Amino acid sequence: MNDMLKKISVSQLREGMYIHDLKCDWLNHPFVLNSFKLKTDTEIRKIIAAGITLVEIDTEKGLDLLVEEPQLEKSPLTKVVDNQPKKFTALEEMGKAKVAFSMAGEFITDMMSNAKMGQHIELEQVNPVINKLSQSILRNPNALLGLSRIRSMDVYTFEHSVSFSVLMMAFAKSMGLSEKIICEVGIGGLLHDIGKTLTPDEILNKPGKLTPEEFVIMKQHVVDSRKILEKTVGLSKVSMDIAAQHHEKYDGNGYPLGLKGGQISLYGQMAAIVDVYDALTADRCYHEGKEPSEVLKLLVKWGGTHFNPRLVREFIQSVGIYPAGSLVMLNNHHLAKVIDINDNMLKPVVEVFLNAKTRSYIPRKLIDLSKLDTIKILKVESHAKWNVVF
Ligand SMILES: [Fe+2]
Structure with a gap:
């Protein structure tokens, strides 16, 4: 060869x-x-x-892989592409994923009310939650990723912390990072907005745009997260970077420090992408979340300004073009929910449930589009348009 x-x-x-x-x-x-x-x-x-x-x-006719890229650590660049078949399908993993997901939700709710009262965060309390989440991610990330799409509108900060953590772990797994790092990004993800416990509720939950004065107060949550987490004994630098840098932007226009490019750690750069993805796909009391595929296009558009464009591509690899939980219209007019991602991201495993032409429910059935040539995804549909809640 x-x-x-x-x-x-x-x-x-x-x-x-x-x-x-x-x-x-x-x-x-x-x-x-x-x-x-x-x-x-x-x-x-x-x-x-x-x-x-x-x-x-x-590599004789064009550029080779980068041997070293100063702003990033080496591991993702030297990763071996994971071609191992998945050991568990998303459906098989769903039961355990639901347990891990609700455990994480309860944990972060307690943790935030404790932090509000000035209590320190002990890593021993976080570890069992992260172990459950990371094991599920390692078996098949799409079960937890699908669950993260189901959001109520009133508890944004708690749910955002859990889905942020899940997305970070799935991202790290897809990049070939070690199990240790997957756990550390998960911890950083769960705790990244802990400083919001000190943000006044009227600013935190304000519908619509913040005034410049309110935005100054809002930005303080990053500094507060850092201060709270500095007291957590044994917290890794990876976890801290996520909390301290998730609002920094690749072009230097972020906060709190206005760090640029390689001044932001790999994990801070990843966190910035995940934060925006999760915020824009979530339903809030004052606006409906955008569909994931629409947000992925925005992330690509903001590559080079807000985000490291190479990491945006890595992120899309991790969630797929039609992320788990997306609603899609098939060419046979059946409406389906994406359940699992295949190597060919255009052909996920879906569950059909509605005949859109006759507007009648059909028996729910799993279809692996990678095994069928005749059925294809025509387009992404909005949950709000079809009033679908899973
Ligand atoms: Fe934040």
Whole structure:
């Protein structure tokens, strides 16, 4: 085999690389050729949007993988693409995921009221919750990711903390990071907004835009989170970075410190993406959440300004183009919910439940779209439009 050929994840693609083989039947992708040099970021987005996960690059004809990138730690760049088949389906994992999810919800509710009264956070209390969540993520992240989509509107901060933690762990797993790091990002995720316990309720729950004065007070929650967590004995730097840097922006326009690019740790950069994704997909009392696929497009658009564009691509790899819990219309006019993600992100496992043409319920049935050529996803549908609550 040619030494210059390397099989890599699409998340590692960058302009200047030469695609030797898209590893995809050309009828199924939007490019005329299977081999070509990547000239623009748009081409990379198209490859990801086509549901391709692995490609072969020729390092003699184009750029190689980065050996070192100063702003990021080495592990994600040298990760081995995980081609192991999943050991559990999302449905098989659902029971355990529900237990872990409600345990985490109760935990963070207690933790926040304790923090409000000035009590310290002990890691021994966090660890059992994180163990349950991380084990579920390692078996199959889509069960917890699907549960995170179900939100009530009145307890945003608690639910945001749990789903933020779940998304961070799924992101870290997808990047090939170690189990230890997966747990540490989970802890950082659960506790990242702990400083909001000191934010006045009228600002925290204000419908609509904050005034500049109110925004100054709101921003203080990051500094407060840091102060509270500094008292937690044994808290890792990874967890602290998530709490301290989740509102920093890649271009330096974030807060509290206005850090830029590589000044923000890998985990802070990941957290910034997850925070915005979760905030925009969540229903709040004053606005409906956007559909995940719509938010993923916004994340791509903000790559390079708000976010590290390469990490945005990694994030999309972790949740899929149609994240678990999304509502989709199939070409046979059946409405379905996405249950599990396949290697081909355009063809997830879905559960059909409604005939949209006749507006009548049909027996719920799981369909693995990767095993069927005839049934395809036509478009994403809004939960609000169909008034669907799972
Ligand atoms: Fe925050």
